[in-house]
Amino acid sequence: MAKILILNGSPNAKGCTATALQEMVGIFDAEGIETEVIQLGNKDIRGCISCGKCEQIGKCVFDDLVNEVAPKFKEADGLVVGSPVYYGSPNGTILSFMDRLFYSTHFSKHMKVGVAVVSCRRGGNTASFDVLNKYFTISGMPVASSTYWNQVHGFTAEDVKKDLEGLQTMRNLARNMSFMIKAFSDAKEKYGYPEVETGCFTSFPDGK
Template identity: 40%
Template sequence: MYVVAINGSPRKGGNTENLLRTALEPLEKAGWETEFVQLGGKKIRGCMACGKCWEKQDGHCVVDNDAFNDVMDKMVKADAIIIGSPTYFSDVSAETKALLDRSGFVALANGGLFAGKIGAAVVAVRRGGGIHVFDTINHMYQMSRMIVPGSTYWNLGYGLEKGEVQGDAEALANMRNLGETVSWLGKAMAPNMASFPAAP
């Protein structure tokens, strides 16, 4: 099974990346193919609402001169998608929002490409606003008929400076539990995916 973790933070090696990589550890140990994608800091524009994805229905966005379509291919391939974002004014980063809008729309336009996949949100936050980030990511998952696993707490880690989240023992334990839950859920779902209800 394959899981992709997408980092919407422009800061490489920062707290969001630390949390995502911690969540991937149990999946790697369980034999999953894992991939970490650094999206933040790359060129990715917002949705233009042009509707071309509904006309073309090729699983891609008509805008092909940025990072989106490569990441979309990985999301379509994945059995599980973990999207992480820092907290910017109580919401996701601009890169994360662009990914959510465009991937969700392209998936819907192509018959529900994310339906039945596992989707988890991971959030780095300094102090407040992280729950809204968590909700923003999960909204796309839920509108896409994805399965959202729980963990021992909200998937939040606290820290400002790079690596500071490593001092948040509860967050790291929660990330490991999240990875374990995703792994268990994926294996439980695998034999039944062929019978997942089709979109109306």
């Protein structure tokens, strides 16, 4: 069975972001896809210090939730990352988590489907959406889209339940993500995944 890992970067486990993510979970259940929701927005997650130890020991040097989630991410067919908007950007906890998760995991993320979901009261959604999508697009992860940008609006969970278009967007997003995961699985069996070239690394070490 296909599996999707869902990260809730909000400190509120039953808030606006969670409401959007649960709307997706209902569709995943109907599509026969297993989900696991991990609440991380209320955890103490420090940022990456670029020490490079993960290259040596195969995991982040800070042994916390990042290292617990890493093997689940490896086995998952897709990743959903949800965050509220703080000052026009994803909140600091989810950014620290994503920096360390993606940097310290050296397994291939190629063709895992990525989805960003953001929530706010009024503004900052599209900027936050853009930031989160960059984790996927640097890692060879196809990004699922919907019938609008993957966002909901509201100050409380009850507000989000009134955002009917936002919830509709979440349901369509979950359907599209489910389809992509199933289609990629079939295509892998029939064609194999695309070749990935890795030989070039632009660094200009000669200073010219």
